[in-house]
Amino acid sequence: MTAIQELFAFDAATSALDQVMGRLHWDQETMMPEGAADQRAHEVAALEELLHTRRQDARIGDWLEAAEPRDETDAARLRLLRRDYLRAVRVPADLAAELARTASRGHGIWAKARAADDPAPFLPVLGHMLQLKRDMAQAIDPEADPYDVLIEDYEPGLTGAEIAELFDGMRPRLRALRDAVLGHEGKAPALAGRFTPEAQLALTREVARRFGYDFDRGRIDLAVHPFSSGSGSDVRITTRIDEADPFGCLYSTIHEVGHAAYEQHVSDALALTRLGQGVSMGVHESQSRIFENQLGRSRAFCGWLHGEMVRAFDLTAPADADAFYAAVNRVEPGSIRTESDEVQYNLHIMLRFDLERAMIRGELDVADIEEAWNARFEADFGHRVDRASNGMLQDVHWSAGLFGYFPTYSLGNVYAGCLHAALRADLPDLDDHLAQGDPSPATEWLADRVQRHGSVPEPRAVIEQATGAPVSEAPLLDYLEAKFGALYGL
Amino acid sequence: MTAIQELFAFDAATSALDQVMGRLHWDQETMMPEGAADQRAHEVAALEELLHTRRQDARIGDWLEAAEPRDETDAARLRLLRRDYLRAVRVPADLAAELARTASRGHGIWAKARAADDPAPFLPVLGHMLQLKRDMAQAIDPEADPYDVLIEDYEPGLTGAEIAELFDGMRPRLRALRDAVLGHEGKAPALAGRFTPEAQLALTREVARRFGYDFDRGRIDLAVHPFSSGSGSDVRITTRIDEADPFGCLYSTIHEVGHAAYEQHVSDALALTRLGQGVSMGVHESQSRIFENQLGRSRAFCGWLHGEMVRAFDLTAPADADAFYAAVNRVEPGSIRTESDEVQYNLHIMLRFDLERAMIRGELDVADIEEAWNARFEADFGHRVDRASNGMLQDVHWSAGLFGYFPTYSLGNVYAGCLHAALRADLPDLDDHLAQGDPSPATEWLADRVQRHGSVPEPRAVIEQATGAPVSEAPLLDYLEAKFGALYGL
Numbered sequence: 001m002t003a004i005q006e007l008f009a010f011d012a013a014t015s016a017l018d019q020v021m022g023r024l025h026w027d028q029e030t031m032m033p034e035g036a037a038d039q040r041a042h043e044v045a046a047l048e049e050l051l052h053t054r055r056q057d058a059r060i061g062d063w064l065e066a067a068e069p070r071d072e073t074d075a076a077r078l079r080l081l082r083r084d085y086l087r088a089v090r091v092p093a094d095l096a097a098e099l100a101r102t103a104s105r106g107h108g109i110w111a112k113a114r115a116a117d118d119p120a121p122f123l124p125v126l127g128h129m130l131q132l133k134r135d136m137a138q139a140i141d142p143e144a145d146p147y148d149v150l151i152e153d154y155e156p157g158l159t160g161a162e163i164a165e166l167f168d169g170m171r172p173r174l175r176a177l178r179d180a181v182l183g184h185e186g187k188a189p190a191l192a193g194r195f196t197p198e199a200q201l202a203l204t205r206e207v208a209r210r211f212g213y214d215f216d217r218g219r220i221d222l223a224v225h226p227f228s229s230g231s232g233s234d235v236r237i238t239t240r241i242d243e244a245d246p247f248g249c250l251y252s253t254i255h256e257v258g259h260a261a262y263e264q265h266v267s268d269a270l271a272l273t274r275l276g277q278g279v280s281m282g283v284h285e286s287q288s289r290i291f292e293n294q295l296g297r298s299r300a301f302c303g304w305l306h307g308e309m310v311r312a313f314d315l316t317a318p319a320d321a322d323a324f325y326a327a328v329n330r331v332e333p334g335s336i337r338t339e340s341d342e343v344q345y346n347l348h349i350m351l352r353f354d355l356e357r358a359m360i361r362g363e364l365d366v367a368d369i370e371e372a373w374n375a376r377f378e379a380d381f382g383h384r385v386d387r388a389s390n391g392m393l394q395d396v397h398w399s400a401g402l403f404g405y406f407p408t409y410s411l412g413n414v415y416a417g418c419l420h421a422a423l424r425a426d427l428p429d430l431d432d433h434l435a436q437g438d439p440s441p442a443t444e445w446l447a448d449r450v451q452r453h454g455s456v457p458e459p460r461a462v463i464e465q466a467t468g469a470p471v472s473e474a475p476l477l478d479y480l481e482a483k484f485g486a487l488y489g490l
Numbered sequence: 491m492t493a494i495q496e497l498f499a500f501d502a503a504t505s506a507l508d509q510v511m512g513r514l515h516w517d518q519e520t521m522m523p524e525g526a527a528d529q530r531a532h533e534v535a536a537l538e539e540l541l542h543t544r545r546q547d548a549r550i551g552d553w554l555e556a557a558e559p560r561d562e563t564d565a566a567r568l569r570l571l572r573r574d575y576l577r578a579v580r581v582p583a584d585l586a587a588e589l590a591r592t593a594s595r596g597h598g599i600w601a602k603a604r605a606a607d608d609p610a611p612f613l614p615v616l617g618h619m620l621q622l623k624r625d626m627a628q629a630i631d632p633e634a635d636p637y638d639v640l641i642e643d644y645e646p647g648l649t650g651a652e653i654a655e656l657f658d659g660m661r662p663r664l665r666a667l668r669d670a671v672l673g674h675e676g677k678a679p680a681l682a683g684r685f686t687p688e689a690q691l692a693l694t695r696e697v698a699r700r701f702g703y704d705f706d707r708g709r710i711d712l713a714v715h716p717f718s719s720g721s722g723s724d725v726r727i728t729t730r731i732d733e734a735d736p737f738g739c740l741y742s743t744i745h746e747v748g749h750a751a752y753e754q755h756v757s758d759a760l761a762l763t764r765l766g767q768g769v770s771m772g773v774h775e776s777q778s779r780i781f782e783n784q785l786g787r788s789r790a791f792c793g794w795l796h797g798e799m800v801r802a803f804d805l806t807a808p809a810d811a812d813a814f815y816a817a818v819n820r821v822e823p824g825s826i827r828t829e830s831d832e833v834q835y836n837l838h839i840m841l842r843f844d845l846e847r848a849m850i851r852g853e854l855d856v857a858d859i860e861e862a863w864n865a866r867f868e869a870d871f872g873h874r875v876d877r878a879s880n881g882m883l884q885d886v887h888w889s890a891g892l893f894g895y896f897p898t899y900s901l902g903n904v905y906a907g908c909l910h911a912a913l914r915a916d917l918p919d920l921d922d923h924l925a926q927g928d929p930s931p932a933t934e935w936l937a938d939r940v941q942r943h944g945s946v947p948e949p950r951a952v953i954e955q956a957t958g959a960p961v962s963e964a965p966l967l968d969y970l971e972a973k974f975g976a977l978y979g980l
Binding site for chain 1: 502503504506507509510513514517521522523524525526528529530532533535536537539540704705706707708709722723724726761762
């Protein structure tokens with residue numbers, strides 16, 4: 001075998017083992033007996049140790065040196081394998097171990113601090129984690145801005161400065177929209193009906209099917225947190241059921257179907273290779289968000305969904321589709337990111353992005369983080385944080401060292417905005433289909449323009465190739481202002 | 491770390507990875523989407539390749555050389571790790587690969603031959619497999635009888651000659667019992683009731699619980715073939731449902747609970763080590779058989795079960811517990827091993843044992859196997875084989891190269907006979923408990939005497955330590971003659 005053949009065979013096996021790890025995670029959240037948790041931790045650790053060793057295997061370096069790509073796809077695969085390899089070998093083993101230990105310890109301390117509404121015990125471990133992540137960035141690329149190095153794990157090809165410029169351009173219009181919407185009088189109508197788990201699951205499965213989820217290569221189960229897991233021919237999603245609120249099950253499923261459809265539609269030729277998965281967190285999120293929001297929460301689709309819900313749940317209120325559409329898109333004041341809506345969500349993200357970037361760059365001390373959070377929150381949201389669990393302690397990410405992850409949520413929304421504008425231009429009668437409960441023209445457009453390419457193009461390139469235009473925040477903001485302006489009569 | 495510490499850490503990780511492989515197998519048979527089969531094959535192959543490499547890791551040889559055991563448990567662990575290692579490194583890589591290829595090819599050819607009721611196309615690949623297994627035995631131990639070497643994979647510490655002597659001692663009494671029972675007039679009464687899947691599963695789960703299955707460290711799902719999977723804190727079983735015959739679901743589950751209870755009861759101190767699982771196929775089968783037959787098909791337990799089935803299924807026939815007991819233990823002529831009963835089962839096994847041993851030793855040519863099978867079948871069972879799919883093509887084992895596996899089924903029955911005699915002597919009021927649907931005195935006796943020891947003692951030793959007597963076929967035969975003599979008024 002040639003060097004590139006050996007490298008690609010090694011990559012194929014690693015990709016298959018990554019899938020095995022995904023299966024274990026899925027099992028743990030859905031099927032595993034409760035008493036098996038300790039043993040499972042050992043099983044996962046043994047597999048993770050093997051994968052860790054593989055990622056730094058010195059043969060990869062030799063193969064990369066000798067490998068000659070035959071085409072663009074080979075070149076893309078080599079580019080990603082080289083990036084993975086350099087990131088793996090440049091982080092010293094003791095630093096990697098200390099990062100893992102600190103994340104594990106940090107999670108426990110964070111959970112306690114959140115429960116006690118007291119950031120103080122969390123600050124030392126947060127400070128230690130920040131230093132470790134700075135050390136990691138320094139080890140990987142001593143010349144680069146440390147936050148830029150960390151972003152590469154989630155959204156390669158974008159710098160902190162580029163993201164800051166994008167976000168700074170969004171903030172004024174989002175603040176203004178938020179003020180206008182929340183200044184408006186009137187409350188969205190509540191739902192009334194009988195939302196049995198069986199009926200919720202039946203309708204949710206039908207909606208998943210309509211959004212293109214392939215049950216022959218996936219399955220839906222219940223779990224505490226909804227997620228999508230796996231690539232290629234085995235992409236499973238989970239959902240959860242709240243008998244008082246069927247939207248949780250329905251819309252979290254549409255969101256996860258967006259992630260899953262991306263993985264299911266990657267070209268078969270890329271399956272079980274480094275290229276055979278979604279290219280970045282941001283592009284992944286763009287698929288889940290456009291499924292959930294621009295399609296699933298559109299007026300046209302809500303008209304169809306209202307009819308289905310009347311049938312499935314003996315829904316008595318809202319009585320008409322317009323009121324139902326308003327209920328689906330209600331905007332309310334709140335402090336928690338994960339409960340937020342299309343209007344306010346990005347303000348949550350931008351706050352976190354600015355603070356974590358400043359912390360990593362050493363411009364903000366952990367001792368000052370709560371004050372900085374609360375001041376910024378009041379400026380962006382118009383009300384004060386009442387307690388730390390509704391403020392800087394609400395998210396798990398920092399305890400796990402996931403600096404650079406938050407901005408990908410809003411990048412996903414920005415990308416979704418670009419894609420939505422482009423597909424609407426290509427599909428002038430899309431609303432007619434959505435009104436029949438058929439999003440397939442849009443989901444097929446996304447499968448063809450974005451999803452099938454897997455990780456061959458870089459993240460921003462895949463969006464720009466799909467839309468034929470540079471990435472910009474404008475389409476998202478135009479869409480939000482038009483939608484919520486009409487909804488709230490602004 | 492000392493050599494033994496390094497070796498044991500390596501073993502712990504390997505044991506954990508073996509469990510991961512078990513999880514994949516369970517998932518494949520119960521949860522995996524249909525369209526994921528090809529991808530799963532790649533995932534399993536990647537993990538198997540890693541495990542294969544680990545088993546031959548040269549460091550194991552060095553560690554074994556330097557390792558100093560601190561106690562009996564260490565010594566047992568070293569003994570098994572040494573045996574595994576020598577078996578792994580002595581089989582050349584190309585022979586191992588050819589064995590895997592031939593098993594895969596052989597399975598397809600066998601399935602077609604069975605469907606066509608024509609052994610001819612299967613004979614060449616069977617002959618090739620026999621030669622490969624002889625080569626394998628020769629590579630592992632050129633001095634030993636090749637069949638004895640192969641047995642070691644399933645029932646270490648027993649030779650073909652010892653098994654032949656044991657089986658030869660059983661055959662006359664089993665043939666005589668079979669003749670007497672089948673010569674008796676009268677037919678076991680049929681079941682009448684409404685056996686819905688929900689009611690079958692509910693009763694089956696209750697019975698599993700009563701036999702000591704720990705649902706906190708396991709779960710029951712449906713699959714095409716019943717099996718038990720996993721060790722320690724994650725031991726899952728499957729069952730299947732036939733709406734016409736609730737005994738399939740009930741007794742296959744009691745059987746699998748026997749296997750699962752063995753794995754669940756191995757001492758926690760041995761978990762995720764080479765010692766943390768059942769010691770051999772034969773001892774494993776002894777647990778499943780004693781659960782299923784000596785306990786589950788006893789008159790006392792059947793009395794309780796009859797009452798439960800009347801309630802669960804509106805059972806109208808058999809009307810009384812004696813007739814129900816007869817139905818549970820009906821003996822009928824047949825040709826298929828897996829559908830056989832306590833009286834005839836071992837005759838099936840002994841036939842296969844003698845034929846496969848002769849084939850491996852070069853005393854029986856594949857061209858003569860069908861004639862040899864059919865002649866021996868008529869002598870043992872009193873009727874002729876009507877077609878090859880009811881004869882030499884009925885079992886998958888030979889196509890997969892599993893020579894030495896068959897005798898462990900009957901060794902399990904022999905061991906179960908020994909254990910049953912000993913526990914009955916220790917528990918004189920066991921029938922009072924069984925009549926209340928409570929097998930726990932027996933299952934706890936087995937957990938304490940057999941199961942908790944895992945693989946520390948050798949297979950025969952664990953039985954002899956539990957019973958205080960040498961392994962013998964006499965208790966099994968005495969039990970069968972007494973039980974079926976009474977049932978059939980012989």
